[in-house]
Amino acid sequence: MSDDGQNGLTIIGFVGSVFSPYYARARRHGRGDPENHCAINVALYGGKRRWAMTERGSKHVIRSPQKFSVGPSSMAWVNDSLAIDINERCVPVPFSLRGRVTLTPGEVYDSPIALDAHHKHFWQAVAPQARVSVEFEHPKLSWSGSAYHDMNWGEEPLERGFRNWTWLRANTTTGAQVLYDVERRDGTRFLFGRRYLQGDIFNTSLPPTHPLSFGIWGMPRIAHSEKPPRLITKLEDAPFYTRNHIEMTLDGERCEAFHESLSLDRFVSPIVQMMLPFRMPRRG
16 A cells, blocks of 8 residues: 555465456366466556456476566565565556566564464464565556455365355554454364564454445455544455455554455356456466
8 A cells, every 4th residue: 555545456376266267267168277277366456447467378487486477467575575566467458567566574483373273274474574666667657555465375275175265464553463354164163363573473352344335246354443444545446355445443543454255155156267267367
């Protein structure tokens, strides 16, 4: 999020794109090689909104400990910063999306946590507090702000392990806080909170839940907050997924947070699966 609050950005690198209808179809036919279903998803928010998520096959993918390239776009660690070079075509309107984003971490953490009882799905905050520099040629855009870097990985499709989840990350004066509320496929619920401050990790309890307004597609959303949260901006509003910028209360402090809700039950519906290729084209 930019320091002035006017612009936002999310970038996700996928190896085995979890929301890909092409990957799901390949798995059904016994050809589920994750390296053949990669993408770098870029979403710009603010006055110049853009969305790009083109899936590419393994012949267009290069992976090493320091670099991940998918077609003309790449992520690479350079001098302790993550440099992301973007050269994509947007959908549904085919705007050019080209520029560089540089994320500079504060403290770097290595403390993964299993989201399911069978340890098939993991999450890890890499840089809960970071700075970002954004320089785009198309569209013409330049800003800096606060940032966050995490990872998820697993051994099975998300929809096998979970029904839905809600996640948020907030910056507070006592460190970055991440709250997870996961409903597993077996009917159990897993809730946890973590605060990251100066290299230390503290477990925190989750405050009460409050409803947020329904999305355009009727997607239900809740947020954990000590006092009722305020929806600042709807960033993404899809049939199975929403991303929001909210104002909330943690430890008595009013703060802002990125908030996401995901419904895997909605995701696997045939109607949603038919809609996905319009947002996620495949090349090669």
